[in-house]
Amino acid sequence: MAKSGKTLEIRTSPHILSGYSVDTIMFNVVLALLPVTAFAVFAFGLAGLLTLCMAVASCVLTEDLICRASGKPTTVGDWSVTITGILYGLTLPPNLPLWMVAVGGVICVAVGKALFGGLGYNTFNPALVGRAVLQAAFPVAMTSWIPGFGAGRFSSLPLSTLTLPFTAPEYDALTSATPLALWKFSREATATSDLALGFTSGSAGETSAVLILLGGIYLIARNMMNWRIPASIFASVVVISGALHLADPARYASPAFMLFSGGLMLGAVFMATDMVGSPMTSRGCYLYGALIGLVTVVIRTWGGLPEGVMYAILLGNAVTPHLDRWTRPKVYGARGKEAAS
């Protein structure tokens, strides 16, 4: 070495790293989402596939264009926008007009992410920001569902999918209600096994609880997801809805129904756990999960809408900085200092 005349690199310690990297974490989240994404395509056929493709494409393109416009290297390579696109697509009715999908995708990234300062600064989950805007702008389209496993789903599209931009969609006679709407408006319960396996109608990705949990377990095993958040959401939903159900089983849905219906699984496992919008402290994560569970049950039970997971998570995102502040751990030696002074 001395003879080769090479220079030594001087850096400050630590000189080794754990090997975790933002892009590898994000890529693994994409991997974890693949089973549920594949199931969505299987259940809803061409419509599901086109919805997801349009959602991902609109998000990724928007991020790339914004990076170019601001003269910065593109950040598409960190995979975070791909997650946003997939999650956003999974929260949509699979028969949503594609032009609406695209509009929402642009809003996800442009408003939900770039406007806040990009990756790391997006206070709210970008996928849910886009969905919330669509929910407000197109309330009918966002609550018109097709049943899964339709006979011709791989050869034909629902009427609404290819609606011309900025025109109102038309619907087939085949639209169907989600389990939550069935319960809310006609007190009709759906079998838990159907809910868990995904044989119901609903948003593209919120139907198969088992596959969602599988993805979550994979990420928890790789230390890329904070298990406290979904655990706390589930616990809070079960405790609160359980108490209500015990009080009046005819009026209040069972905890199992609450757990496996609608967007709760997808939201608890993949959206509430978005690192940027969730607390950093362990105690903060428990409180955050409990809050999301509580708000979800309250909206579902007493609100005007059948589903409330989206608003619950957005609210959780909003209080995250406060939770981090309130649950700040006591620094080593702080107690002794108080005692000494």
Next chain:
Amino acid sequence: MRSMRLLGLKTFRHGVHPPESKDETSGLAIRQFPFAPLLIVPLVQHMGAPSLPLVEEGEEVSRGQRIARADGFMSVSMHAPASGVVRRIALAPSIGGRMVPAVYLEPFPGSTQEVEDGTPCPLDTATPDEMIAAIQDAGVVGLGGAAFPTHVKLKIPEDKFVDTLIINGVECEPFLTTDHRVMLEQSRDIFMGIRYLLKITGAEKVIIAVEANKPDAANHLREAFPSDLDGSVAVLQVKYPQGAEKMLFSALLGREVPSGGLPLDIHALCCNVATAAQIGHLLPLGQGIHERVITVTGPAVKRKGNYRIPIGTPLRFLLEHVGVEEDVNRVFLGGPMMGAAASSLDISITKGTSGVTAFTDSAAERTHSQVYPCIRCGYCVDACPIFLNPSLLGMLAANEEFSSMTEEHNLMDCFECGSCSFVCPSHIPLVQQFRAAKAAVRKAKAGAA
């Protein structure tokens, strides 16, 4: 497998698990390292004032002879690492690049290199104050890396007392096996050193702390434990930075050093196991530190091992002797978690050097990957052993909000273990930012005073 081994063992909260990388050297017995043709003995090897040279250029010295004396209480003596002739007393580069005064010593090639004995400090008859003076005369500093003069730590004020002495054989730093070998091969010196330390501090009992990855050392010390000593060998979970004294106190005693305070405030004192072994070896003979055990290791080193090496051996000679790979590009004094990168091969091994680790520039050991924005993953919050929020501190540091960092977020409690930087998936140089911020705060304070 790992969790099974750790089951039920004591530890602190938080921390990280870097790869241990100790297998290649932990089984290798300590070997004597040859004398370099020219030894460069810096007169600043410790925290404190530089030692004052007692020799002149051209003077012949014998191995172990005192060649510099302490300049005040916050300073220690230096001893000749070899019998030879003082070629010059001049500046030499030190680890950070700063030039420090040093004695350039040329060993006699044909000498038998007998070590010169001095005035012994007998365990049975010497008073604690005499022992403290003897430790300063022997040039003893913390061999774990900090190089804080040991006698300063042992001088216990009238109003304080120590009930527990902790001997630190944790060695949580990856790659290093120095303390491991010392525990296996020098247990007699260790227990002799403990006797001195117990007498000086008045502590009732001693706990020798060893990480669970060194079961042979723990078993050996248990077997060798003198029956008349009150104490035990504690096996701790393998976790970084378990070897930091603050972490030892919370793991073993359930006590926390008050923020800004000293271990004496919680009636505890911690001493590195190699330091204890030096005290136990040197004081009965009246000798001074002239050599120490270091681990020379890392992917770029060909003949890895644990060596007893003369103080002042130049890094260049050391690496040429053990052989290094062609593509070596980083050399650290210490291990990869807290070690400092060598800026020059002309610096020499000092009392505080516990190892030399050399890395190649292969991609597997890359440390300078792309930096991403903080994604608030919280890994650093879960890693920080003193419960700071490195993510938040990092953002404040980027905005140079130093007063908020120190007053509201306890920056000065950070002891720079680097766990936050190690786990950060965004590769933000957190601990580097904290070092810079702390330096800026200290400078501002000094300017204001």
